[in-house]
Amino acid sequence: MKSILGSFKVVPDLDLLSAEDWEPGVDHLVDTSFVKSMLNVFDESALEMMLKLSDLGESLGTSIKLNGVTVGNKLCDNYLKTLYALGFARADRIESDDEILFKPERTVAALKEYIEKTEMPDLIVMGSKSADNASGCVPLFLAEELKIPCITAVTEMQLLEDGKVRVTNLYDGGIQIRDVQGTFMAVIGDVPGTYLRVPTLKERMQRGKKEIIPVLLETENEEKQKLINSHPVIEKREGRLVSSEDLYPFLKERMMKL
Amino acid sequence: MGLQREQIVEGLVEILGSDRVITDEKVLKESSLDRYRKYEQVNEIYTQPIPAAVVYVESTQDVKEVLMFANENGINVVPRTGQSAIEGGLETAKENSIVVDGSGMNKVLKIDKYNMQVTVECGVPLQGLDDMLREQGYTTGHSPQSKPLAQLGGLVATRSIGQFSTLYGGIEDMVVGLEAVFPNGEVCRVKNIPRRAAGPDIRHVVIGNEGALCYITEVTIKIFKYQPENNVFLGYTIDDMKNGFDALRAVMVEGFKPSIARLYDAADASLHFDWSGDKNVLIFMAEGPSGITAATAAGIDKLVKAFPGVDSVDPKIIEKWFAGLNWGPEEIAEEKLEILATKNIGITTEVSGCWDCIYEIYDNACKRIMEEVPDMTLMGGHSSHSYINGTNMYFVYYYNIVDCTPEEEINKYHNQINRIICEEVIKYGGSIVHHHGLGKARAHYVWEEYGSSFYILDTLKKAFDPNGIMNMGTLIPIKHNEKHPWEF
Numbered sequence: 001m002k003s004i005l006g007s008f009k010v011v012p013d014l015d016l017l018s019a020e021d022w023e024p025g026v027d028h029l030v031d032t033s034f035v036k037s038m039l040n041v042f043d044e045s046a047l048e049m050m051l052k053l054s055d056l057g058e059s060l061g062t063s064i065k066l067n068g069v070t071v072g073n074k075l076c077d078n079y080l081k082t083l084y085a086l087g088f089a090r091a092d093r094i095e096s097d098d099e100i101l102f103k104p105e106r107t108v109a110a111l112k113e114y115i116e117k118t119e120m121p122d123l124i125v126m127g128s129k130s131a132d133n134a135s136g137c138v139p140l141f142l143a144e145e146l147k148i149p150c151i152t153a154v155t156e157m158q159l160l161e162d163g164k165v166r167v168t169n170l171y172d173g174g175i176q177i178r179d180v181q182g183t184f185m186a187v188i189g190d191v192p193g194t195y196l197r198v199p200t201l202k203e204r205m206q207r208g209k210k211e212i213i214p215v216l217l218e219t220e221n222e223e224k225q226k227l228i229n230s231h232p233v234i235e236k237r238e239g240r241l242v243s244s245e246d247l248y249p250f251l252k253e254r255m256m257k258l
Numbered sequence: 259m260g261l262q263r264e265q266i267v268e269g270l271v272e273i274l275g276s277d278r279v280i281t282d283e284k285v286l287k288e289s290s291l292d293r294y295r296k297y298e299q300v301n302e303i304y305t306q307p308i309p310a311a312v313v314y315v316e317s318t319q320d321v322k323e324v325l326m327f328a329n330e331n332g333i334n335v336v337p338r339t340g341q342s343a344i345e346g347g348l349e350t351a352k353e354n355s356i357v358v359d360g361s362g363m364n365k366v367l368k369i370d371k372y373n374m375q376v377t378v379e380c381g382v383p384l385q386g387l388d389d390m391l392r393e394q395g396y397t398t399g400h401s402p403q404s405k406p407l408a409q410l411g412g413l414v415a416t417r418s419i420g421q422f423s424t425l426y427g428g429i430e431d432m433v434v435g436l437e438a439v440f441p442n443g444e445v446c447r448v449k450n451i452p453r454r455a456a457g458p459d460i461r462h463v464v465i466g467n468e469g470a471l472c473y474i475t476e477v478t479i480k481i482f483k484y485q486p487e488n489n490v491f492l493g494y495t496i497d498d499m500k501n502g503f504d505a506l507r508a509v510m511v512e513g514f515k516p517s518i519a520r521l522y523d524a525a526d527a528s529l530h531f532d533w534s535g536d537k538n539v540l541i542f543m544a545e546g547p548s549g550i551t552a553a554t555a556a557g558i559d560k561l562v563k564a565f566p567g568v569d570s571v572d573p574k575i576i577e578k579w580f581a582g583l584n585w586g587p588e589e590i591a592e593e594k595l596e597i598l599a600t601k602n603i604g605i606t607t608e609v610s611g612c613w614d615c616i617y618e619i620y621d622n623a624c625k626r627i628m629e630e631v632p633d634m635t636l637m638g639g640h641s642s643h644s645y646i647n648g649t650n651m652y653f654v655y656y657y658n659i660v661d662c663t664p665e666e667e668i669n670k671y672h673n674q675i676n677r678i679i680c681e682e683v684i685k686y687g688g689s690i691v692h693h694h695g696l697g698k699a700r701a702h703y704v705w706e707e708y709g710s711s712f713y714i715l716d717t718l719k720k721a722f723d724p725n726g727i728m729n730m731g732t733l734i735p736i737k738h739n740e741k742h743p744w745e746f
Binding site for chain 2: 016018021034035036037075078192193194195196197198199200201202
């Protein structure tokens with residue numbers, strides 16, 4: 001294991017929206033422009049997992065290069081600088097001022113081109129979905145495009161002495177543990193209580209001042225899908241209040257239907 | 259020879275009945291500290307003496323009987339209501355203390371809309387009271403960040419202040435009357451009047467006593483018309499922090515009365531906003547009748563824009579951000595998980611100073627902390643309460659806890675940071691405490707804070723609590739290391 005690439009997304013902190021803010025606006029989307037951003041929680045778990053693998057590698061005498069990449073605008077730069085401060089060798093932003101919500105194929109194309117232009121890592125780590133677009137498609141599509149195996153719902157990874165990675169993931173209601181060799185994609189699932197560690201001010205001064213130069217790609221951003229509407233999914237039990245007088249006719253009617 | 263633990267519990271059960279005397283070990287441990295020892299708290303490590311019991315009082319008579327029992331037997335009493343204290347005020351510093359919880363005294367006794375005042379028992383939650391008043395077109399005007407947790411007794415006991423203080427004042431400006439019980443069982447009521455000149459203002463013996471002189475059982479506070487439809491928000495970035503303080507000063511000195519006047523430095527602003535970058539942030543809100551809010555906002559806008567390096571921010575961003583600023587139980591639970599996972603902790607310390615020294619206090623303290631304390635991950639702060647002669651500074655700091663146990667953390671990090679802040683404040687003649695109370699941690703600097711006026715505080719303590727049973731260690735330390743006051 002020589003290098004790991006973590007792809008992450010910066011999303012609005014939806015917890016900061018009040019009930020009245022949840023109103024569809026332009027393009028049927030909720031306006032989140034005024035709330036603070038945050039690392040997508042699944043990606044945050046993924047990035048911390050990368051750092052833990054690197055720590056393990058160090059204890060085994062293996063140096064693992066950590067790289068991070070995101071697709072977005074200048075808003076992402078602080079998060080990239082944090083990765084530098086935490087010891088990442090490279091932290092890139094693929095420039096995108098366009099709205100990429102609900103367009104996973106565009107993100108996949110951008111990431112594929114980025115990997116081809118930089119280097120193919122031994123492991124790609126991504127969160128399973130993001131708070132603002134829970135399509136869950138990007139890691140699966142990207143693995144398919146790159147023709148590498150993909151393990152979903154990963155909750156833990158350990159580096160073994162022989163260079164393999166012991167991957168724990170949720171599978172069909174159970175837990176699956178396997179030792180993996182060769183390049184693969186790990187899609188990080190729900191790992192409660194994981195947070196990205198915090199660099200010190202000294203680390204920020206030493207390593208986190210690096211200027212973020214956006215990566216410009218040639219990917220043809222052809223629009224294949226367009227959001228035309230959005231509405232809340234109402235989830236409630238089917239039920240009907242029946243008075244004691246109506247109970248017998250009601251049950252009889254149901255029996256007849258059966 | 260004092261009473262044994264079992265005898266204390268027996269005596270309390272005799273007064274209150276067994277249902278209201280709690281001796282469950284987990285409850286007792288959790289009641290031995292507050293959020294000053296946040297790292298110990300999240301790790302469930304308890305270094306303070308465990309109290310003999312937590313008792314739930316439901317009336318002034320209950321409080322009176324419990325205090326008299328404690329006074330006769332020399333048992334330390336720690337009064338509490340909403341448990342949102344963060345300066346050690348709720349620590350049980352002596353063995354076999356009694357924690358007297360007033361959260362059950364939660365009746366709103368009278369809403370007097372004609373005289374614009376409301377009378378409540380000490381355990382009335384501020385959030386519930388203010389929500390109820392707002393539904394009727396009124397407000398307390400008191401809105402601290404702890405609003406979802408805090409209750410009226412504790413707010414008065416700690417000289418709390420709210421986010422709209424520049425217009426409505428601190429709690430001391432709102433309290434018009436109160437009732438308090440002293441350790442000897444004396445129940446004193448200070449009547450509700452607009453003002454009087456009948457000797458010293460004795461409300462101020464009670465307001466801010468931090469449970470070290472008496473137990474507050476009832477308070478009457480002012481209410482105000484609630485007119486949110488007229489609110490106007492203003493936001494700016496400003497390049498230079500010193501200019502930011504000068505802009506705040508100009509607003510106050512020129513006679514404007516915004517309800518909010520805040521200045522965030524770049525580090526603190528980065529915790530709240532994406533758009534501020536490496537700039538400082540100024541925020542104002544004008545509140546009240548529409549003619550006044552419009553004129554206030556226009557006047558402040560003109561004044562602030564005259565300062566160099568100022569850019570306006572969309573007011574909607576400020577309005578939306580402000581609506582989500584308060585802290586409740588959910589945020590505290592989330593924070594606990596984060597601290598345990600990252601070993602990174604965030605703490606605040608609030609001080610005040612006159613306009614001629616507040617920048618130096620802020621700047622020197624930040625520089626020294628970054629140089630002298632290891633593992634800092636963020637050092638910054640904001641001013642959130644301004645006056646004609648000065649303002650406060652709310653230091654906000656985060657650090658990683660490295661190579662030390664939960665028991666060691668307090669002396670390695672938190673107390674060191676507090677020490678530097680207190681030293682800088684005292685050097686410049688400011689106050690080491692703006693609105694959280696002295697508690698037990700900063701009590702170690704009480705002599706420097708009070709100077710020659712310590713005589714008055716000391717005399718009050720000796721007069722009202724001669725047996726030393728009221729929240730001992732708060733305001734005045736029990737044990738004090740003169741050479742290293744920050745180690746305790």
